[in-house]
Amino acid sequence: MTDPLLDVRDLVVRYGPVTAVDGVSFTLAAGETLALNGPSGCGKSSTALAVLQLPRPAAGEVHFEGRELTSLTERELRPLRPRMQPVFQDPYGSLSPRHRIRDAIAEPLKVQGRWHPADGPARVAELLDRVGLDPAYGDRRPHELSGGQCQRAGIARALASEPRLLVLDEPVSSLDPSVRAGVLNLLADLQDDLGLGYLFICHDRAVVRHFADRVVEMREGRVGVTSG
């Protein structure tokens, strides 16, 4: 058996005296969707952020592509960060309102030193096309897009780093029902084509049942039942 993409063991997250996540363990394979499900306040978002080392967990291990992340320094983590990318609930809040969409997507390429003026713009256009947006939308700013379009732009920005793992924190929860299905289809297509692993945070059971391969039920910072 090959190593899982992500292997989380006994994860603990504390905010001051409050223990938000108390010994959570799970694994996630490439090309698989694992959902964290549970009521608000159960620690599912805290778990997801701790996997990304944002912030560092108080205890436990996070193995990602065979590296143990909690023991690495920030400098050692830096080359790994592009390979695990978040997509958040509020599409407007996750893109700078002052930047055009194409600059928001180009930014990770520039930060990672992978921006080449010759083919950079074409790469951005390709990413926009990949998420179902006309490349002309690159000229717009977030407030000029609908919620669904903006979420697609956020996904394009995450893809720019060529990740292996997407941490999707309620990615369709603020979208209109008629728009939600299109974004879920896009995520399914991207996973099929690119073999991405998805850590999928969602409180909507119907969406989880449809979209996830396996489900970790969380209650008060702990794992209840794992199914699927």
Added chain:
Amino acid sequence: MESEALLSVRELRIAFDGVEAVRGLSFDVRPREVLAIVGESGAGKSLTARALLGMLPRGATTSGTISPDLSAHRGRRISLVPQDALSALSPVHRVGDQLAAAARSVAGISRTEARARAVAALDRVGIPDAARKARAYPHEYSGGMRQRAVIAMATINEPDLVVADEPTTALDEERRDRVLRLLGEQREAVGAALVLVTHDMDAVRGHADRVLVMYAGRLTELGPADEVLARPRAPYTAGLLASLPQNATGRRLPALRGTPPAPGTLTPGCAFAPRCPLAADACHTAEPEPRQVSGRLVACHRWEELPHPATELFLKEGQPA
């Protein structure tokens, strides 16, 4: 038909700075019925509900009629269950006192009697040890108990009509069903009708007698809830239902292309035409008027062309837009 209505809305229009958000809406609310108003952002459903209550935001201009005007008797004949149960309660007053104040605001009753009614109302919505809990503050209540207290407040004066504006938006499925069941029971207990405003088509199932589907400020479809859910006649309703993950059969969901229009950005003709897989030339020139179709109202030029089930139609549309 007309005479049995508790409330009749005719040709309601609501505009802000000349931009119409509700564009000529007519419907009745019948006594003791649960009418769900379903729509997405910008559909005008919340504005319609607020118009019934006489609680439109400043700057709204309206035309059309709502008769009788229950908003003159707000708190007595018509009441509101708001979206956010926490901000609906004053944090610095005891819950029982807030309910008693609501009771005293309309009925000429003593403080003692009002307090007794408050306790009885809390007891009716299933707050354990209601007499003691009436003396507690909202922060001492759990989220679910606050929701119950707000429902108790909305029904304490036995109104004719309760308007619930997205009462379950932030809740998971389990809690949503619990709140909707409680709302239904309480409505039944006091003999009120309920207008349930929601964007969640699935919340209609089992919780509403009739459903009014709105799109871009107009009626799309209005009829018995179970019939509309079982066999939608308007393409928009069919698309919304097909795209629900609970109705999915394969990995790809049927989907609607594009997004709901913002008020003021409408193209000529049917507002749904740019997203509609059935749209023809007529749909881009004339706005369809609601017409009677097998016991319901449908506003669509092409309703006869809609296949059933419509899943295939929208699976093709499932491509990114």
